[in-house]
Amino acid sequence: MTYDPQVAKWFNKVDTNRTGMLNAEELQLALRNNDLTTFDIETVSLMIRMFDKDNTGTIDVNEFCQLWKYLGDWRGSFDRFDRDGGGSIDERELGNALNELGYRLSPQFVMEAMKKFDFRRERRLQFDGFVHCLILLQRLTTGFQQFDTQRNGNAYFSYEGFLTAVFKHT
Numbered sequence: 001m002t003y004d005p006q007v008a009k010w011f012n013k014v015d016t017n018r019t020g021m022l023n024a025e026e027l028q029l030a031l032r033n034n035d036l037t038t039f040d041i042e043t044v045s046l047m048i049r050m051f052d053k054d055n056t057g058t059i060d061v062n063e064f065c066q067l068w069k070y071l072g073d074w075r076g077s078f079d080r081f082d083r084d085g086g087g088s089i090d091e092r093e094l095g096n097a098l099n100e101l102g103y104r105l106s107p108q109f110v111m112e113a114m115k116k117f118d119f120r121r122e123r124r125l126q127f128d129g130f131v132h133c134l135i136l137l138q139r140l141t142t143g144f145q146q147f148d149t150q151r152n153g154n155a156y157f158s159y160e161g162f163l164t165a166v167f168k169h170t
């Protein structure tokens, strides 16, 4: 496949031990928020689970280019939802984002989501928390919809059915 030489260059720069692969620590250095903090390690692990197609536990340059493109798309929506251009997503902006993306969720839920993904306890989401939140929401919504057979926002779960759905989608 072809890849962006700039992205490959960045890959080589963060592959400090020159293995041709990024481990979690190296990948963490490669992924930055707008305030230049590195991604939270939980989000880095999520990225590895999603993009480590050959199951090496590390990210090679091809996987990295895919990941970079994926995050670039998310970056676009992040910037769009960061209405005040402050480089982060506050509770109000998150509420609007979820609404625009078609989620019907209460202010109470938005508050809980803020708490969970505000990794640095600053009452706003950096890019990592925003992406992490939306990926989990997407996946869990898909998981839920498989049980919500009447499409009315309610589903019946057995205990094990619930656990299986959560394990499968997170």
Ligand SMILES: [Ca+2]
Pocket (backbone or CB within 6 Å): 051, 052, 053, 054, 055, 056, 057, 058, 059, 060, 063
């Ligand atoms: Ca890999």
Ligand SMILES: [Ca+2]
Pocket (backbone or CB within 6 Å): 081, 082, 083, 084, 085, 086, 087, 088, 089, 090, 093
């Ligand atoms: Ca903002």
